[in-house]
Every structure is written in structure tokens, then in C-alpha cells.
Amino acid sequence: MGHHLVEGVxxxxxxxxxxxxxxxxxxxxxxxxxxxxKLTDINxxxxxxxxxxxxxxxxxxxISETVSRMIGKVDVIWHLAAESHVERSLEDAVxxxxxxxxxxxxxxxxxxxxxxxxxxxxxSTDEVFGPxxxxxxxxxxxAHRPSNPYSASKSGEEMMAFAFAHxxxxxxxxxxxxxxxxxxxxxxxxxxxxxxxxxxxxxxxxHGTPETGFSSRCWIHAREVCNGLLFLTENGQPExxxxxxxxxxxxVWLANKIAEMIxxxxxxxxxxxxxxxxxxxxxxxxxxxxxxxEKLGKMxxxxxxNLEESLKKTVExxxxxxxxxxx
Numbered sequence: 001m002g003h004h005l006v007e008g009v010x011x012x013x014x015x016x017x018x019x020x021x022x023x024x025x026x027x028x029x030x031x032x033x034x035x036x037x038k039l040t041d042i043n044x045x046x047x048x049x050x051x052x053x054x055x056x057x058x059x060x061x062x063i064s065e066t067v068s069r070m071i072g073k074v075d076v077i078w079h080l081a082a083e084s085h086v087e088r089s090l091e092d093a094v095x096x097x098x099x100x101x102x103x104x105x106x107x108x109x110x111x112x113x114x115x116x117x118x119x120x121x122x123x124s125t126d127e128v129f130g131p132x133x134x135x136x137x138x139x140x141x142x143a144h145r146p147s148n149p150y151s152a153s154k155s156g157e158e159m160m161a162f163a164f165a166h167x168x169x170x171x172x173x174x175x176x177x178x179x180x181x182x183x184x185x186x187x188x189x190x191x192x193x194x195x196x197x198x199x200x201x202x203x204x205x206x207h208g209t210p211e212t213g214f215s216s217r218c219w220i221h222a223r224e225v226c227n228g229l230l231f232l233t234e235n236g237q238p239e240x241x242x243x244x245x246x247x248x249x250x251x252v253w254l255a256n257k258i259a260e261m262i263x264x265x266x267x268x269x270x271x272x273x274x275x276x277x278x279x280x281x282x283x284x285x286x287x288x289x290x291x292x293x294e295k296l297g298k299m300x301x302x303x304x305x306n307l308e309e310s311l312k313k314t315v316e317x318x319x320x321x322x323x324x325x326x327x
Contacts, residue, residue: 001080001123001180001182001222001225002019002021002027002031002080003031003032003034003035003184004182004183004222004223004225004226005078005080005222005225005226005229006019006032006035006052007035007223007226008223008226008227008230009226009230010048010051010052012230013230015051015075015076016051016052016053017051017052017053018053018054018055018071018072018074019032019052019053019054019055020055020057020059020071020081021054021056021057021081022056022057022058022059022060022081023056026084026085026186029054031184032052034184055067055070055071058103059081059099059102059103059104059106059107060098060099060102060103060106061106062106062109062110063106063107063109063110063114068110068114073114073115074115074118075118075119076118076119076120076121076233077107077111077115077118077119077120077121078120078121078123078229078233079104079107079120079121079122079123080123081099081103081107082099082100082103082123082154082157083095083096083099083100083150083153084125084150085150085188086127086148086150086151088150089148089149089150089153090148090149093149093152093153096149096150096153097149097153097156099153100150100153100154100156100157101153101156101157101160104122104157104160104161105160108160108161108164108170108172111164111170111172112164112168112170116168116170117171118171119171119173119233119236120161120170120171120172120173121172121173121174121175121229121232121233121236122157122158122161122172122173122174122175123175123177123229124154124157124158124174124175124176125150125151125154125176125177125178126138126176126177126178126218126243126289126290126291127146127147127148127150127151127154127286127289128144128146128151128154128155128158128176129142129143129144129145129146129289129291130144130145130146130147130151130286131145131147131286131287131288131289132286132288132289132290133288134288136290137290137291137292138290138291138292139243139292139294139295140176140240140241140242140243140292140295141241144158147286148286158174158241161174162174162239165238165239166239169238170238171238172238172239173232173236173237173238173239173240173241173242174240174241174242175228175229175232175236175241175242175243175244176241176242176243176244176291177220177225177228177243177244177245177246177291178217178218178219178220178245178246178289178291179217179218179219179220179246180220180221180222180225181219181220181221181222181311181314182221182222182223182314183314183317183318183321183324184321184324185324187324187325187326190251190254191254191258191311191314191315192318192324192325194254194255194258195258195262195315195318195319195325196325196326196327198258198259198262198269198270198271199262199266199269199319199322199325199327200327201269201270202272203272203273203274204255204271204272204273204274205274205276206251206252206255206273206274206275206276207251207276207287208250208251208252208275208287209275210275212287213250213287213288214250214251214252214287215250215251215287215288216248216249216250216251216287216288216289216290217248217249217250217251217288217289218245218246218247218248218289218290218291219246219247219248219249219254219307219311220244220245220246220247220303220307220310221246221303221305221310221311221314223310224244224246224303224304224305224310225244227301227303227304228244228296228301228303229244231296231299231300231301232296235299235301242295242296243291243292243293243295243296244293244296245291245292245293245296246303246307247306247307248290249307252273254311255271255273256271257308257311258271258311258315259271261311261312261315261316262315262319265316265319266319
């Protein structure tokens with residue numbers, strides 16, 4: 001998500017960008033260097049790369065005076081740093097509490113002391129609400145019912161951010177989104193994982209069965225999320241919650257659509273599904289998550305491309321760049 005955000009800001013604004021990252025297993029600066037792949041983009045990058053700087057820091061530790069000086073005064077803060085993989089949180093929840101709750105609190109303390117006027121967007125997840133019954137789309141102020149350690153840590157992050165906004169009158173707002181995908185995504189996530197399995201002739205694990213139903217999520221491309229964040233940077237209000245929402249599809253529909261798109265260029269490939277009992281393989285797994293995008297829609301924002309259009313671009317790009325799948 002972060003490198004798509006950098007690309008979007010470079011193309012749509014004249015802002016300077018400071019990246020603060022600890023470069024964990026999921027972080028890689030070569031994503032930034034890989035942004036300009038077309039000649040036109042290379043020219044844009046060469047003219048604008050001096051607008052981007054990098055500061056290494058692990059938010060599990062307080063921001064030191066040295067790091068603070070390296071960052072300096074800023075106008076806008078987008079806090080996307082997080083542990084985000086549910087299965088990893090089931091194996092060990094401590095890193096999630098440390099990164100998402102303690103890490104966010106360290107950032108908030110620094111904002112309070114050093115950048116209290118910076119408009120801050122805290123990035124969270126649909127999963128804080130827990131499973132959504134069929135037909136239910138959670139609204140911004142509905143009650144939290146997190147059902148796994150990851151979502152519990154994000155709920156804690158949200159509440160700490162809201163408390164700082166309210167207690168210290170800081171211009172902080174909270175943004176939730178859903179299953180974000182895009183080019184260069186970590187191959188542990190469903191869409192690149194599915195592309196990889198199809199290309200290698202392996203089975204694609206699907207949570208659910210025809211009898212129980214299949215996992216259903218709202219899917220949105222990282223570029224659309226970037227556009228939503230830019231919109232909220234201009235129009236969002238402190239102490240408010242906002243949802244950036246894509247289109248709802250279950251994982252079987254998505255896997256079949258990905259296979260169909262790959263076969264257009266590689267007709268020899270095939271999709272083989274493996275249905276697994278999600279409660280046995282992934283405790284705390286919820287069959288459906290869903291958010292309402294009504295609030296942001298009334299404000300005048302919606303995604304520019306539909307799911308199929310964005311997904312097709314991502315699949316075609318990923319097939320041509322298999323190094324990002326560790327193939």
C-alpha cells in the first residue's frame with residue numbers, strides 16, 4: 001500500500017514525501033525504485049525523486065530526538081505502519097500488540113509534542129467489527145467486535161488515536177478499508193497467492209464449502225485507496241471515522257476470475273480449488289466482512305475503476321513480473 005501511496009502523491013500533488021519505515025519482512029525499498037517501469041513514468045520519476053526521502057525507524061520504540069529532527073515539521077501524516085496478516089497473529093499476537101497499539105501510541109505521543117497541527121489519518125481495517133451477517137454493512141460508528149488478535153490490535157489502535165484526538169484536540173481522523181490488492185503485493189496475500197498457484201500448477205486453498213458458504217470480502221485496488229486518502233486529507237474532519245470501500249465478491253468468484261484472466265495469455269493454465277474448513281485451519285477466521293461506503297459516497301468520492309478493470313491490470317502485470325511472486 002505504501003509505495004502506491006508514494007506514486008499517487010508524486011503524480012497528483014507537488015508535496016514532498018518522507019517515508020518512515022522499519023523495513024520488516026513485508027517492507028522493501030525496491031518497491032519504490034520499481035515504480036517507474038514505463039518510459040513516461042521514468043521521466044516523471046527522475047524529475048521528482050528528490051521529493052522523496054527515507055527515515056528508518058521502528059515504531060515499537062519511541063521516536064528519538066535524532067529521528068524527529070530527520071523528519072522535521074510536516075503538514076500531513078498517513079499512518080499505515082502495521083502488522084496485518086491474520087494467520088501470523090494467530091501464531092503470535094505479541095508483535096501485533098506491539099506494532100499496532102504500542103507503535104501507534106509512540107507515534108501519537110510524537111505528534112502531540114512535535115507536530116500537533118499535522119492532519120493525521122490513522123489507517124485501520126473492516127475487521128474491527130468482526131463477522132458481518134449477510135445483508136449487513138457496518139457503518140462508521142457501529143460497535144467493535146474483533147474476533148482475532150490482528151483485528152483486536154487494530155481496534156486498540158483506533159481507540160488510542162481517537163482518545164488523543166479528543167483529549168488533545170489534535171486533527172486526527174480514522175480511515176478503514178478492506179481487502180486491498182495491487183502490483184508488488186506480498187505473495188502471502190490471497191490474490192498474488194492465487195496467481196502464483198495457478199502459474200505453478202498448484203491447488204488454490206479456499207476457505208469454506210458450497211454448504212457453508214465461502215469467504216466474502218470487499219476488494220479494492222491500492223491506487224483507489226490512495227485516491228480516497230487524498231480526498232480525505234482535504235475533506236475529512238477530526239474525530240471522525242471514514243470507510244473506503246470496494247466491491248464485495250467471495251473468494252471462489254475471485255479465484256475463477258483470476259484464472260480466466262491468466263488463461264487469456266496462457267491457455268494451458270488451469271485452476272484447481274481445495275476447499276478447507278476455515279475454523280480448523282484458521283481459528284478466528286470470519287466468513288464475511290463488509291463495510292458501508294455510504295458516508296464517503298455522500299461526500300462525493302467513489303472508486304474510478306470497477307473491480308474487474310483494476311483486477312485485470314494487476315493480474316496481467318503480475319504475470320509479466322513473476323519475481324514479485326518469488327517465482
